[in-house]
Amino acid sequence: MEVFFLGTGAGMPAKLRNVTSIALKLLEERGTIWLFDCGEATQHQVLHTSIKPRRIEKIFITHLHGDHIYGLPGLLSSRSFQGGESEVTLYGPKGLKDYVEISLSTSQTYLKYSLKIIEIEEGVIFEDDAFIVEAKLLEHGIPSYGYRIIEKDRPGTLLADKLLKAGINPGPIYKKIKNGEPIELENGEIIESARFLGPKQKGRIIAILGDTRYCDAAIQLALDADLLVHEATFSSGEESLAYEYFHSTTVQAAKVAEKAGVRKLCLTHISSRYDRTDWMRLVEEARESFPVTVIAEDFKEIHLPLR
Amino acid sequence: MEVFFLGTGAGMPAKLRNVTSIALKLLEERGTIWLFDCGEATQHQVLHTSIKPRRIEKIFITHLHGDHIYGLPGLLSSRSFQGGESEVTLYGPKGLKDYVEISLSTSQTYLKYSLKIIEIEEGVIFEDDAFIVEAKLLEHGIPSYGYRIIEKDRPGTLLADKLLKAGINPGPIYKKIKNGEPIELENGEIIESARFLGPKQKGRIIAILGDTRYCDAAIQLALDADLLVHEATFSSGEESLAYEYFHSTTVQAAKVAEKAGVRKLCLTHISSRYDRTDWMRLVEEARESFPVTVIAEDFKEIHLPLR
């Protein structure tokens, strides 16, 4: 599981940072990639990576500002041209469906795969065997969602050696054991599956937030997360500017990380007013409140180790 | 007057060629730039040039396929962020207005300049003192326009020395002479203005065409042009493929150039199936019918000298 930054700038594309898009690579976990936001030229950024558009399974849009959505029609079209055939589900605020459908119909683009568009509200917006995704509204003037991606705990691996030693041979019973069900041996003895399973695998938690002022919802979404991706459009000291434009400063992002007790904070959505020589300073500002802070850069990847 | 290529590829962005956009630089002529098509990431390409978005006065869209329009919302928004205040007029096929307006309203983008959107039909779509723009439908499955940009002939420059020698002193009369009106001297003598004017400046003609099969309309738009920009999605020999997909081959573009008697042909909209090592071959194919052929590349500029 990796978080890969395709675009990390604010408002407009700049030479050093494209507008927002973040890929959550779930290649080992489900063979797919989830995208968070899709600013203009996200598909161009993808061209310079190993990401295959046909692997994109879900796209979560935080809010409808242009720097977060204008790359959608092109990415969706190109995925079709390039032979993507599996369904894509698109999640985002009300208005997303009209925008995407009119962009595709104006250009007479007919996708060769099924595209499901879900206009979300707060709460659990997706759940299957392995993952839950929750959305909560942040504070950005227009509806802007933060997403909490929860990997479910996984049962331990089967201890095959121990099973064989106990005289339990491979068969449908192994599946029961894997599922943690109590098992009855041929001699009538009932034993606990847990004896034959390695330790449970704790799931990871990632919080990827849309543009926002410092707010409580951000803390709730990030509680105990392995990684919090939080915007930091402005540097420390620019709190009133940040408030006025519905954005956050480095220090405010760090405060959220600290209160939520996350393992790592990554600052993104960096204004082009800060150039390469300023980036380290931005990180240092955040580290005063929250030491495990890094700053996103286009094409940077953060690996999320198992707990 | 220069034609500057911002994107020269076909269908999808590729590493070597972005999707279509062409800038007609009229900086000397009117202090502005006209854009023809605006594929995704046109604004990103502009970042690497000396083109100022606020200088963009008109945008002509040839057709509504995504690779020709998906960069519009971003470019129009960024022009506003960057302080563009002068009006922009956007010309293109029916459907363009809805697409642009819904993209801007979905993202809650309020431009700080006036944007006029004109859904065109065939004929003269713009005329002022200095330029005429004509549009004609090509053959591309969906409405695809070609544009013929005609610079009007300009009167010769005032020959000030000669005027002074004839005892005609500066004043409102100079304007009359400049306009070619007959003038009456104080002594009642009537003389022809032309005596005091340098040679007339012939205007230039540029034809910039949308995607198309080989067709007569292309020839009519390009008649006697200084430059014809014609698509060449396919190489020679792929005529049936080109026909099927409503595109042209190198040789067909050259045939149009030859029949129209243009001064120069530039091939563009090159498929990514052809890589750098193929480009010279594509040019040579066209040169067999029309020797003065070049191939467009992203960031290439063609200067259009006075006649």
Ligand SMILES: [Zn+2]
């Ligand atoms: Zn943003």
Ligand SMILES: [Zn+2]
């Ligand atoms: Zn095209």
